[in-house]
Amino acid sequence: MPSTLRCHCGAEPVDAVLPFTCSQRGKDDREHVLVRSLSEPMALPGGAPSGNPFLRYRRRLHAHTRALAAGWDDARFAALVDRVDAAVAAVDGGGFRVTPCAEQPALAAACGHGGSLWVKDETGNVSGSHKARHLMGVALHLEVAGVPRDTPLAIASCGNAALAAAVVAKAVQRPLQVFIPPDASPAVVARLEALGAASNVCERQPGLPGDPCYHGFVEAVQGGALPFTCQGPDNGLTIEGGQTLAWELVEQLRAQPLDRLFVQVGGGALASAVAAGLQEAFEAGDLPQLPRLHLVQTQAAWPLARATLRLVDHIAQRMELPTGFQDRADVLASAFDGPVVQDALAWARSARSWLMWPWDDAPHSVAHGILDDETYDWYAAAVGMLRSGGWPLVVTEDQLIRAQRLARAHTPIPVDPTGSSGLAGLLELAGTMPGERVGALFTGVER
Ligand SMILES: Cc1ncc(COP(=O)(O)O)c(C=O)c1O
Numbered sequence: 271m272p273s274t275l276r277c278h279c280g281a282e283p284v285d286a287v288l289p290f291t292c293s294q295r296g297k298d299d300r301e302h303v304l305v306r307s308l309s310e311p312m313a314l315p316g317g318a319p320s321g322n323p324f325l326r327y328r329r330r331l332h333a334h335t336r337a338l339a340a341g342w343d344d345a346r347f348a349a350l351v352d353r354v355d356a357a358v359a360a361v362d363g364g365g366f367r368v369t370p371c372a373e374q375p376a377l378a379a380a381c382g383h384g385g386s387l388w389v390k391d392e393t394g395n396v397s398g399s400h401k402a403r404h405l406m407g408v409a410l411h412l413e414v415a416g417v418p419r420d421t422p423l424a425i426a427s428c429g430n431a432a433l434a435a436a437v438v439a440k441a442v443q444r445p446l447q448v449f450i451p452p453d454a455s456p457a458v459v460a461r462l463e464a465l466g467a468a469s470n471v472c473e474r475q476p477g478l479p480g481d482p483c484y485h486g487f488v489e490a491v492q493g494g495a496l497p498f499t500c501q502g503p504d505n506g507l508t509i510e511g512g513q514t515l516a517w518e519l520v521e522q523l524r525a526q527p528l529d530r531l532f533v534q535v536g537g538g539a540l541a542s543a544v545a546a547g548l549q550e551a552f553e554a555g556d557l558p559q560l561p562r563l564h565l566v567q568t569q570a571a572w573p574l575a576r577a578t579l580r581l582v583d584h585i586a587q588r589m590e591l592p593t594g595f596q597d598r599a600d601v602l603a604s605a606f607d608g609p610v611v612q613d614a615l616a617w618a619r620s621a622r623s624w625l626m627w628p629w630d631d632a633p634h635s636v637a638h639g640i641l642d643d644e645t646y647d648w649y650a651a652a653v654g655m656l657r658s659g660g661w662p663l664v665v666t667e668d669q670l671i672r673a674q675r676l677a678r679a680h681t682p683i684p685v686d687p688t689g690s691s692g693l694a695g696l697l698e699l700a701g702t703m704p705g706e707r708v709g710a711l712f713t714g715v716e717r
């Protein structure tokens with residue numbers, strides 16, 4: 271079996287055919303998310319990446335493992351990927367292709383970074399963001415599993431994730447229910463409708479904490495809809511499709527890998543996917559060292575940074591840590607496999623509510639795509655930072671606005687403020703990384 275899916279708690283998926291969630295989820299305060307792992311390190315294909323990443327990396331996908339276990343051969347799986355990709359192209363004007371990654375010297379200089387800056391551009395990806403990668407992975411699994419075509423899919427989102435879900439769902443001819451807030455952009459709602467998705471408007475209920483759209487989604491799933499979502503705890507398989515982004519990045523920068531990578535965080539699936547993708551490449555010898563992972567949130571809502579601070583405080587009570595951010599991150603990275611950090615992570619996995627709970631106020635920011643009031647995939651994101659010598663960054667509204675302005679002025683990439691919010695993290699650290707090769711992901715197009 272090249273890949274397996276298992277929860278941190280050790281339990282099996284709730285359903286063997288549709289392995290989206292852990293069978294123990296909701297029964298206790300543990301972290302329950304199905305993590306797909308390769309049975310042994312698998313090297314990336316080699317050479318400059320091109321073409322459809324889901325074809326290029328298909329042998330790493332859990333859907334491929336499941337297909338082979340069901341008696342398919344590789345050619346049949348490849349034909350499925352081609353067929354779904356052609357359907358996506360028919361819906362959205364283009365299918366999945368390796369996205370560009372280019373050095374941006376003018377932007378680096380304008381940001382005050384005295385080293386090189388590489389930007390991976392997802393704005394031309396299916397539906398205008400990286401989100402469709404997550405959903406393509408899930409869609410392939412649904413096809414392999416032979417899920418009846420009239421089984422409804424569900425997602426809570428009013429932005430890029432919903433648009434991506436609607437495109438991919440239409441491509442595989444499956445009905446989609448989207449749970450959106452009352453203030454969702456009329457243009458997005460119209461596009462969802464045009465794609466055949468059913469929108470359900472969810473009002474905030476007094477006294478009920480958390481995102482009302484998420485509550486609507488959960489009810490739909492309890493009623494038999496399948497979680498077609500970009501949140502790992504609701505569907506562990508969604509992380510894997512996002513990993514294609516990291517594998518591409520590793521192959522594109524193979525000659526000179528990054529020292530640091532800045533990644534914006536909302537629900538945390540992107541960060542979880544990038545961290546997992548880099549870690550697999552590292553374990554297979556495709557990456558000589560992990561870039562420091564800096565996960566970026568806004569001052570309006572920073573539940574991941576809050577959780578990571580609590581976790582590091584817990585470690586600091588058991589082990590001497592230096593005060594400077596980078597020195598501390600270096601000590602944590604070198605102690606990562608040791609008993610203190612590992613015990614702290616085991617504690618964190620068993621005490622989710624100590625570390626992650628919904629942000630109190632309804633947050634506002636120009637980077638509205640990263641305002642999730644809970645970082646659903648916080649654990650994998652925090653591990654990705656600790657293991658790599660990175661740390662979280664919380665940026666101001668001014669930095670977010672400036673990041674997008676500089677991105678638009680100094681690159682041809684039509685990125686929106688959410689899409690360039692990782693770059694705001696670079697602005698926060700600019701001047702402290704002389705000579706380093708750093709990377710940012712421009713994840714969403716300005717609509
Ligand atoms: C353009 C863009 N970038 C980044 C993110 C953050 O991704 P995640 O929610 O997986 O942390 C989002 C989420 O909506 C997004 O739309």
Ligand SMILES: [Zn+2]
Binds near residue numbers: 280302
């Ligand atoms: Zn579990």
